[in-house]
Amino acid sequence: MxxxxxxxxxxxxxxxxxxxxxxxxxxxxxxxxxxxxxxxxxxxxxxxxxxxxxxxxxxxxxxxxxxxxxxxxxxxxxxxxxxxxxxxxxxxxxxxxxxxxxxxxxxxxxxxxxxxxxxxxxxxxxxxxxxxxxxxxxxxxxxxxxxxxxxxxxxxxxxxxxxxxxxxxxxxxxxxxxxxxxxxxxxxxxxxxxxxxxxxxxxGGKDTDGDGIYDKDDACPEVAGLKQFNGCPDTDGDGITDASDSCPEVAGPAEYNGCPDTDGDTIVDKDDACPEVKGLKEFAGCPDTDGDGTQDKNDKCIDVKGPKENAGCPWPDRDGDTVLDKDDKCPDVAGTVANNGCPEVSEDVMKRLNDYAKTILFDTNKDSFKQQTYPVLQAIAAILKEYPSSKFSIEGHTDSDGKDDANQRLSDGRALAVKRYLVEQGVDEFRLSASGFGESKPIDTNKTKAGKANNRRVEVKLAK
Structure with missing residues (x-):
């Protein structure tokens, strides 16, 4: 028995x-x-x-x-x-x-x-x-x-x-x-x-992207998304998931796969060289009002004929900011005299930069980037290029885990890695500085996992 x-x-x-x-x-x-x-x-x-x-x-x-x-x-x-x-x-x-x-x-x-x-x-x-x-x-x-x-x-x-x-x-x-x-x-x-x-x-449950939806139920486990889309994002909020949205950053109707057609010429904005003005298909959606062979999108004087080499007209001050084009470092964007004709960096712009910076992800204890971070860095570079006369500082921060000197080196390396990548994307290196502050400037408690995650960050600041 x-x-x-x-x-x-x-x-x-x-x-x-x-x-x-x-x-x-x-x-x-x-x-x-x-x-x-x-x-x-x-x-x-x-x-x-x-x-x-x-x-x-x-x-x-x-x-x-x-x-x-x-x-x-x-x-x-x-x-x-x-x-x-x-x-x-x-x-x-x-x-x-x-x-x-x-x-x-x-x-x-x-x-x-x-x-x-x-x-x-x-x-x-x-x-x-x-x-x-x-x-x-x-x-x-x-x-x-x-x-x-x-x-x-x-x-x-x-x-x-x-x-x-x-x-x-x-x-x-x-x-x-x-x-x-x-x-x-x-x-x-x-x-x-x-x-x-x-x-x-x-x-044992896993939620890689931290969107509150477990990976097993998450159709997009690597990117934070919404419950109604099984964990996939809808960045522009147009009711079409990014994976099915041909224009994930801009809201548009389903008939155009999520892309807008601002001017209503049946050519979606992403394919429309002139998305704000109705045009013809043979001109990629752009008109040529004055018939001078320069399409309106390239013609700075659409009602007056002019040579192509001068963009269809004289351009003493195309953007009307009182800074002549020959002296204007941003001739197509209205700026200020004090900033050489370029626009001043606003608080909204700085918020956009730091919203992107919060999503920069590094490999654990390294200054190398995770693969999903490169689009974020490219977006930051694009914004910086819009303000060619402004200078910015890249600041790296860590949580309190580890030794002070190791955290200082890690924050220095990460700030420098961001600067180096932005320079590779065409941002003038003399407009950028990089500094690390280790664990010395926390913005949250270091006693919780969420607080530590907030303290591990990169910030972009406007250099005065």
């Missing part, structure tokens, strides 16, 4: 470890806490007696005042999970069968050590009752139990459980399990109840 018991337990354990888990949020769970062993259930001959003192912990339960069980489980789909429980206890209360109509006697068999290893197949009823906090369950399984040096046997287990989830991943759990011994006589191994109470922590 004992060899059959051991074989049964081995088969149960093997079946659990070979199960193929189905997709689920945070599929792993670990529970730990205290357990209680009650032998009264096998001492009573009648069903009503077996459970008449079910919660009589004072007289019948054996409890260690310490963490005495650990359960590790894995979700396997369709509300089922499989786990393995290891528990220890000390048997100092052993309920003896009563003689005739006499009372049940509780004796100390000698403070015998109790050890058990059990495989547990659990079925959650949480979805059935449509609750997000209360999680009742039923379970079956099998295991092997040792009491002292002389008693050991396999058991067939079953019972009920209840978990209250404080958060999505932390809960308070209770489980009561009836363990039917495979031994024929109680003296070889009594059947008994074992109760478990403790904390349960779920883990």
């Amino acid at each position: 004992k060899h059959l018991n051991k074989l049964f337990v081995a088969l149960v354990m093997l079946a659990g470890f070979s199960s193929q888990a189905q997709d689920s949020n945070n599929p792993w769970a670990i529970s730990f806490g205290v357990n209680a062993v009650d032998t009264r259930v096998s001492a009573a001959s009648k069903l009503e007696d077996q459970f008449s003192q079910f919660f009589n912990a004072k007289d019948n339960w054996n409890i260690l005042p310490a963490v005495s069980f650990v359960n590790v489980s894995r979700y396997v789909g369709n509300n089922f999970s499989f786990g393995v429980t290891g528990s220890v206890n000390k048997i100092s209360r052993y309920v003896l069968p009563r003689v005739g109509d006499g009372p049940y006697t509780v004796v100390n068999p000698g403070d015998k050590n109790y050890y058990a290893v059990d495989g547990v197949i659990n079925y959650s009823l949480m979805s059935l009752i449509k609750s997000k906090k209360i999680d009742p369950s039923i379970h079956i399984g099998g295991g092997y139990t040792w009491i002292g040096d002389e008693l050991n046997a396999g058991t067939l287990n079953g019972g009920l459980g209840l978990t209250y989830w404080f958060t999505e991943m932390v809960g308070l759990s209770w489980r009561s399990t009836y363990k039917q011994s495979f031994e024929d006589v109680r003296e070889e191994m009594p059947s008994h109840m074992q109760h478990f109470a403790g904390l349960t922590f779920k883990f």
Whole structure:
């Protein structure tokens, strides 16, 4: 019989470890806490007696005042999970069968050590009752139990459980399990109840882009997106995901695949050389009002004919900013005299630059960029090129993890890496400076993961 018991337990354990888990949020769970062993259930001959003192912990339960069980489980789909429980206890209360109509006697068999290893197949009823906090369950399984040096046997287990989830991943759990011994006589191994109470922590879910949608449900796991689009972004908010949007940065109707047609000439702006003015297809959407062979988009005097080499007309001050074109470093954009005809950098522009800078991602503890950062850097470079006479400083910051000098070197390297890339994109290097400040200028607490993430940053500032 004992060899059959051991074989049964081995088969149960093997079946659990070979199960193929189905997709689920945070599929792993670990529970730990205290357990209680009650032998009264096998001492009573009648069903009503077996459970008449079910919660009589004072007289019948054996409890260690310490963490005495650990359960590790894995979700396997369709509300089922499989786990393995290891528990220890000390048997100092052993309920003896009563003689005739006499009372049940509780004796100390000698403070015998109790050890058990059990495989547990659990079925959650949480979805059935449509609750997000209360999680009742039923379970079956099998295991092997040792009491002292002389008693050991396999058991067939079953019972009920209840978990209250404080958060999505932390809960308070209770489980009561009836363990039917495979031994024929109680003296070889009594059947008994074992109760478990403790904390349960779920883990294993992955949300790479941090958008609150787990990777398994996220159609765009590397880029933060919206729940209504299965985790994919809709940057311009036109109701078309970026992957299907031919113009992801600018809102447009579905009939043009998300691209706008501002001038209504049926040529979408991205293909329209003159998106603000109706034009002809043969001129890529641009008109030639004065018929001088220079399309209006290139003709600075569309109502007056002029030579092509002079853009269709004289251009003493094309942008009307009172700075003559020969002296204007930004002749097509209105600026100020103090800034050599170029526009002053506004607070909105600086906000755009730093919104982009917040999304610059580096490899861990390195000054090399992650692949998804290059479009961000290119966008920053494009903005800087719009203000060719302005100077900017690139500042690197870290969180407080690690040594001060290492953080200083890392922030220096990262700021310099951003500057170097912008110069490679055509930004004049004499307009840029790079400095690192290590962990000296936090903008958030360094006591939380989110705060540290905020402190690891690159900032762009306008040099005065």
